[in-house]
Amino acid sequence: MKITLGAVVTGGTSLEYKTGSWRDKRPVIHKDLCKACDLCEMVCPDSAVYVVDKIYIIEYDYCKGCGLCAYECPTDAIEMVLEEK
Amino acid sequence: MSHIKVVEGSEAVALAVKACRPQVIPSYPISPQTHIVERLAKMVADGELEAEYVRVESEFSAASVISGSSAAASRSYTASSSQGLLLMTEVLYASAGLRLPFVITGVNRSVSAPISIQVDHQDTISLRDSGVIQFYVESTQEAYDTHIAAFKVAEDTSILLPVMVCMDGWILTHSYEQVSFMEQEEVDRFLPPFQPVNFLDVNDPKSWGSYADDDVLMEFRYSIHEAMQHGKERIKEVFSELARITGRDHGGLIEAYRTEGAEVILVAMGSMVGTAKDAVDKLRSDGRKVGLIKIRCYRPFPYEDIWETIKDAKVVAVMEANVSMGSEGAVGMDLKAKLSGKADAPLVIDFIAGLGGREVNEGTIDEIVKKAEEVLNSGLPLQESHWVGLNPTILP
Numbered sequence: 001m002k003i004t005l006g007a008v009v010t011g012g013t014s015l016e017y018k019t020g021s022w023r024d025k026r027p028v029i030h031k032d033l034c035k036a037c038d039l040c041e042m043v044c045p046d047s048a049v050y051v052v053d054k055i056y057i058i059e060y061d062y063c064k065g066c067g068l069c070a071y072e073c074p075t076d077a078i079e080m081v082l083e084e085k
Numbered sequence: 086m087s088h089i090k091v092v093e094g095s096e097a098v099a100l101a102v103k104a105c106r107p108q109v110i111p112s113y114p115i116s117p118q119t120h121i122v123e124r125l126a127k128m129v130a131d132g133e134l135e136a137e138y139v140r141v142e143s144e145f146s147a148a149s150v151i152s153g154s155s156a157a158a159s160r161s162y163t164a165s166s167s168q169g170l171l172l173m174t175e176v177l178y179a180s181a182g183l184r185l186p187f188v189i190t191g192v193n194r195s196v197s198a199p200i201s202i203q204v205d206h207q208d209t210i211s212l213r214d215s216g217v218i219q220f221y222v223e224s225t226q227e228a229y230d231t232h233i234a235a236f237k238v239a240e241d242t243s244i245l246l247p248v249m250v251c252m253d254g255w256i257l258t259h260s261y262e263q264v265s266f267m268e269q270e271e272v273d274r275f276l277p278p279f280q281p282v283n284f285l286d287v288n289d290p291k292s293w294g295s296y297a298d299d300d301v302l303m304e305f306r307y308s309i310h311e312a313m314q315h316g317k318e319r320i321k322e323v324f325s326e327l328a329r330i331t332g333r334d335h336g337g338l339i340e341a342y343r344t345e346g347a348e349v350i351l352v353a354m355g356s357m358v359g360t361a362k363d364a365v366d367k368l369r370s371d372g373r374k375v376g377l378i379k380i381r382c383y384r385p386f387p388y389e390d391i392w393e394t395i396k397d398a399k400v401v402a403v404m405e406a407n408v409s410m411g412s413e414g415a416v417g418m419d420l421k422a423k424l425s426g427k428a429d430a431p432l433v434i435d436f437i438a439g440l441g442g443r444e445v446n447e448g449t450i451d452e453i454v455k456k457a458e459e460v461l462n463s464g465l466p467l468q469e470s471h472w473v474g475l476n477p478t479i480l481p
Contacts, residue, residue, distance in 0.1 A: 003305060003308065006183040006245075006293060007295045008283045008291050008292070008294075009295045010290075011292065017296070
């Protein structure tokens with residue numbers, strides 16, 4: 001890949017930059033508690049939460065683990081789990 | 086072809102900018118630059134110049150508007166001085182990185198504190214590492230001509246960098262001199278409309294200045310450095326192309342003045358060059374072997390051309406209206422760094438002169454030349470910059 005003058009790039013290139021590795025805590029959704037209110041999807045600054053057929057999915061390639069979704073969840077359905085093995 | 090009028094230096098610059106057909110001019114007033122943007126404001130208000138004139142709330146905003154408008158494919162211009170230039174600093178570094186080819190006049194004024202409105206080069210010199218090309222001018226006529234060349238240099242696709250034309254506050258901006266103006270058709274032929282390589286377009290969205298990590302940032306820096314280094318030849322071509330049209334040759338990256346057979350060569354930038362030329366004439370008529378180099382283009386630094394001129398001299402006396410406190414004057418440092426390790430290189434002595442508007446007259450230059458001749462006779466370099474005319478009796 002060559003660099004461009006002024007670091008000008010076409011749209012959508014952040015897809016290639018996976019920021020999930022920055023995360024130290026991983027949000028885990030407890031589906032039994034989730035009321036499908038959409039708040040987590042709305043507050044996620046990286047659009048890393050999305051909904052498919054009323055099921056909430058976290059895109060771990062891009063989730064930086066900021067915890068906003070867990071903080072805002074009215075039913076405490078999201079738990080932040082330490083990234084360690 | 087051209088016409089001659091007596092005008093204030095600021096007006097000459099405003100007329101040069103007008104002739105370049107700028108599309109966006111953000112401005113924020115600060116002495117001694119204000120007359121330039123004031124005159125441009127009047128031209129826009131009177132319908133003589135079709136441009137977007139943006140009254141911004143600070144120099145930071147002026148620099149931000151000019152970078153935005155330049156990215157949006159508009160030929161853009163602004164001017165500032167002193168603290169105003171310092172407030173622009175963050176944006177100017179970014180603009181060079183974004184490769185935005187606008188032109189800015191850096192009207193030289195001392196930097197606070199203590200507050201002073203008098204001229205020295207501390208403000209623009211502090212931007213030397215930003216990636217902005219810097220020209221310094223000796224006279225009002227040179228200021229006029231250099232602004233017209235500046236747009237062409239900035240927009241050259243092999244360069245694409247902001248260009249700052251530095252001119253001494255008051256001495257050049259506020260004095261009235263005879264200036265020879267180009268006809269509009271001549272300027273239009275010399276400077277065709279701005280054709281950006283990249284520009285902001287809602288139908289073809291792009292990100293500017295995208296994130297650069299440790300694997301590419303060095304290469305971005307190097308590409309700006311390279312554009313400057315290769316730009317040296319292109320700048321000389323643009324200057325000579327303009328000189329062929331106007332019949333006025335101010336020199337290339339430097340101007341060598343009576344340097345043939347000189348043992349002592351002075352180096353200067355800005356309006357003090359005119360005084361130095363007179364001083365050199367007198368010293369020459371007394372049989373002293375003294376010459377002068379005017380640096381017109383300070384960034385990129387024209388080391389090669391300076392070397393060709395000084396290689397047979399014995400002492401080079403750099404007189405400069407700036408100081409990197411805790412070290413030396415910037416131009417002296419540049420030159421010493423490049424001469425280091427060169428066999429038979431002349432000794433370089435750094436003179437700090439003219440800070441905060443302190444007068445640099447023929448007597449000052451005589452003093453500098455005397456000191457340089459002392460070094461020549463002793464063969465020993467000065468260990469530190471020599472502060473010309475410093476009054477130690479009033480130091481605390």
